[in-house]
């Protein structure tokens with residue numbers, strides 16, 4: 001694990017999906033936490049345009065930061081659909097900073113929204129593991145469980161009814177019997 005200097009308000013640590021960046025000190029909303037750092041790639045240079053890794057941070061149509069370098073601890077920040085930080089993109093300076101959009105407590109994982117393109121390309125196919133999506137999935141699973149329990153209970157009630165009144169069931173099965181009864185009664 002890379003060393004993190006102690007005067008920084010973050011450290012690299014284990015997260016649910018691998019490694020992540022965690023607050024070690026309270027971080028106030030609006031604070032610049034860390035710079036997303038790396039060599040600047042120019043899409044007009046073919047060798048630059050050929051570089052492909054999941055740490056590329058596109059500044060605009062031309063400039064991209066290659067964040068795959070070891071020094072760039074910001075690359076450990078995971079995506080979240082409901083993040084506590086955001087990327088402050090400055091194409092003219094060719095810089096990106098990660099800034100807190102909420103007060104972040106020590107121990108909390110820092111995350112930002114990677115954006116729609118990244119989400120579609122990398123996260124949607126495997127299912128987003130962010131806390132917000134996990135919660136949504138949990139809720140859906142709970143709802144499905146409740147629904148299954150309801151269906152089961154209904155089936156059990158039906159079976160019990162059928163067991164208690166076998167005569168009625170016979171009548172229901174045989175249409176001809178019902179008709180005959182009706183005619184006989186009339």
Ligand SMILES: [Zn+2]
Nearest residue numbers: 081128130133
């Ligand atoms: Zn998510």
